[in-house]
Amino acid sequence: MHDPHSGIHSEAGGLPGEHPGRMRNPVIKVRDLAWLEFEKPDLRAAERFAHAFGFTTATRTPDELQLRGTDPGAPCVLVRTGTRSRFLGPTFHAADTADLVRLADATGTRVRPLPESLGGTCVELADPSGLPVRVVADTHVLDALPGQHALPNNVGGELRRVNATQRPPRAPALVQRLGHVVLQSTRFRRTLDWHLENLGLIVSDFLYFDGQRHRGPTMAFIRCDQGSVPSDHHTLAMTLGPANRYVHSAFQVADLDAIAAGGEYLLGEGYRRSWGIGRHVQGSQIFDYWRDPDGFLVEHFSDGDLFDNTLEPGWAPMTASGLAQWGPPATKDFLGIARGRESITEVRSMFHSLREDNEWDLDRLRGLMKVAAT
Template sequence: MSDHHNLHSELGALAGEHLGRARNPIVKVHDIAWLEFEKPNLNRAEIFGRAFGFTPTLRTPDELHLRGTDVGAPCVVVRKGERTRYVGAAFQAAETADVLRLAEATGRTVRALPDPLGGVSVDLTDPSGATVRVVADQHQLATLPSQRPHTFNFGHDLNRVNATQRPSREPALVQRLGHVVLQSTKYRETLDWYLEHLGLIVSDFLYYAGQRERGPVMSFIRCDRGTTPTDHHTLALTLGPSNRYVHSAFQVADLDAMAAGGEYLRERGYQRSWGIGRHIQGSQIFDYWRDPDGFLVEHFSDGDMFDNTLEPGWAQMTASGLAQWGPPVTKDFLGTNPRSARHEAVSVVSALRDDNEFDLARLRGLLKVATS
């Protein structure tokens, strides 16, 4: 039997399991807007950003903005800091009134964003300690030229005749920010917070082997825009021994752009973490890289788009279930390489001592994932 048996999203919930959505959320955000980081070396961040496929829109001694080719805000905001850290995410409100409603419901103040971004924001903190901004009315950057998807001959269906395929080894131009993945010691509390405050809905749940009765340990979560399709996940949350950024994903034109862009990164000495392959939950073709500060970033293409009529899928979390095809998942991607072993061990010991959702049973489930 295939290792992928019973791993797909068509398998739904059992009676009494999490609904995957709040009954009466405060607002329903429309998309993820940008991510914010602090880094000590902005020059290094800009050089990698260009090689990864971003275009800088702002560069001062203390701040760097990186955009994709789509209309909208920058995808990434990097500010100079003493140490490297993920600060938080901004989500796009459907309208300004939603920012005001969310501020009133949470007792927070609406503030104006700096002029390079424009618009207004209400700043919240999720149960895991990450900053969550809900924004509206920011400046809209005009569309930039993008890489055009190639014309393919599929089997006997001929679309390209008397013409060759010659993708250039150049940066895979980022079109837009797709999603961010976060780890939390308070997974269920944090999940419910996002569903209730931002109106997000779950596309897929994952659970540890033999622990389904204890509930999920990971969720892929999308925006609820009614009958308008949105990304399979705008946010993904997973239970773990620390509260941290896991990775973020940026859409590119197609597989050729991704592969040729990967060669461009490799030739410049950057580290591929895992890829190229195709995921199961979300279906996207992926390629993961480490930036010079150690952050994991993903190129993706051809992801699933769902409207709000689909109910959550349920599947067991396994390492082999991370991809339909591609190279075996790496220790670097799983966080099990020797370089991170000491840090992970300290995080585990600390989490087991604290009052949170990561206990011994969950630790055993997580260890099984790495070998499954």
């Protein structure tokens, strides 16, 4: 039996000659994930779910919905009207405009202005999997909103609450900020290296298919390099798979009570939990996953790891049981193998990709099938 508590980050590092998890001289170093962009046919349904999930509407027009958290900054999700539901790509914050000029020069692009509703400027790129990637600077900063605070807990001998009760409201868990996005690529290694080289991201943890470590990693949890300033364990995670697609995105909330009470509110509104509540291994976050009306997977999380740039990547085998330290087993819905349109599309992609020029082959297919069984 696989022990999900073994091989946690610092207990297993890289071997000589394995991927170092960072580039020596990246073009720039982005400082954070700015926002995610989607296209959806029904903005009203998207906004209803967003409010139940804990977002606040920053801007609403007939053609676009900008959603934000309570922290100051740019909106963290942009939704545009479209004929079908699709993920349009991630946007990262550069440190300043000078970095945008440097990135544009290195990639043969140019710095463009953003719409007035967002402000600032951007460089528009595409990674090796074909996904549009934006890098922005000097965007408008929205003021902070009243937030949801973590409840005071009596832990062990530390008394923080006396003559007072706990009564967390069964209400939306207020989103504080965008934490990370997870993407799947048929060209995992090339796409990983592109992000490390151009955006200066660094790897916190690598996962590999059991018995295939010699072929290199198949998943990477990647953080921003802010030097001695701690950064989220992963701002971007990437995994090898048979199709280039969005996997999920994650949004920070106050604490476990916010996650649990907010989950009860979502259930009461008729929305569907995908997997949770539990605590991850890589990143350590307390998590809860939900499906929005368009089928996109979104996560509430709290209490994630923060690393500075001194930590080297951890290495561990990829298994379904190793996704959480505690909580219910990973569901078929979360793993993408539940019966339905998504699983059918993924199965078709598995065999179609075997005929394409990419990193997906029969050994990788066997490795991925083994993941769900261990």
